[in-house]
Amino acid sequence: MIDKSAGIDESADEAPQTRIERLLTSLKAQGIADERLLHALEYTPRDLFVPDLFLDRSWEDSAIPINCGQTISQPYIVALMTQALKLEGRHRVLEIGTGSGYQTAILSRLVRYVYTIERYRSLMVEAETRHKRLMLENIIYRFGDGWEGWPEQAPFDRILVTAALPEEPLPLLAQLKNNGIMVGPQGRGSVQRLLRYTRKDDSYLTEDLGEVRFVPLIAGVAKEA
Template sequence: MAQDMAEEEDTPEERLARLVLSLRSQGVSDPAVLKAIEATPRDLFTPDLFKERAWEDSALPIACGQTISQPFIVGLMSQALKIEPRSRVLEIGTGSGYQTTILSRLARLVYTVERYRTLLSEAELRFKTLGLTNVVTRFGDGGEGWPEQAPFDRIMVTAAAPEEPKTLLAQLKPHGILVAPIGRGPVQSLRRYVGDGQGGFVVETLTDVRFVPLLEGVAREP
């Protein structure tokens, strides 16, 4: 009983500390990534119905049938990008803005594209609340990337592309890195593409993941 009461009285800071320890134990070891996660209040990005679960290492539903990714996957993908302080990063799929915020704490500039206007508007309010000044947003088709701002040092795709995203890979710098879930089924392969400087890529499969699909166009909302 005493232990149950103690767990109920845990502060958000204590829950966050446990989450970070869990991420470390699963292989998220990059100090900059862990620091970015520690500095980002995940409950700000979580719907009221799920705020008590904000510090769980699990994906949670958000508006428009989308999800806020599992913190381990956020950490893993951020780490896999090997972001440098001067990096310009393109994110496909703003969603709640949680992953965007992590990226903004690692990179010089983050360009993020979202096909749901409602999600983008809500994320923009969160960026303003957090005082982020290095995030540029766009309402549009993520599969098209952001050619006017290309080439990018890094690209992260937070929805499952059915096949190799050639349009996005073409917007990378010669030695850039793209991380994306690839596959048509309910389980996809998380892959890292590293430019070889000659127009080709070294491709590495990191793990199996479950993401919502990357869809063409922008969403029609009520």
């Protein structure tokens, strides 16, 4: 991911609440103004979602590597993408790429249901375990190909893609309700843009939200050792 801030320098002896408050202050300064979102970020313990090796960096505004060559996104990017969805409490949201489950947990605090798809079974199982610890009960999981979406549960009010699409994702856009919104990165290699699509009948309004860097969205399910 491309950090949109100078980063947050944490001290080992600093109280966790102080780190959280400093992160929230940084996010507000970068334009994150949705109070419901800020509350969800405050009460979702990011340290539960990062590997033990990186626990001291849990509340930094930076991406952190996790298993299977994936990452837990920078909090600013999580907040930016979530805010861009314009979520309402009654919404049903499709998430492509569960990963650590951190973004999923944030979404679950803001909407009615989250349908999340992950191509690595081990990541999905670990994320579900974390969500159970947090007593998040409005998340439905699928081990499968994110490219295909979840047509049996479509249409969705919102779709969030957490890996870079190489091209316009027409199969996913087709699973949006009219006036629904999809947010996700698009591009190859280091040339990626965060795009917001809004469905208008059979056409889509596209907005460029800036430069980002994500792992690529890969078709199919992963074979793990």
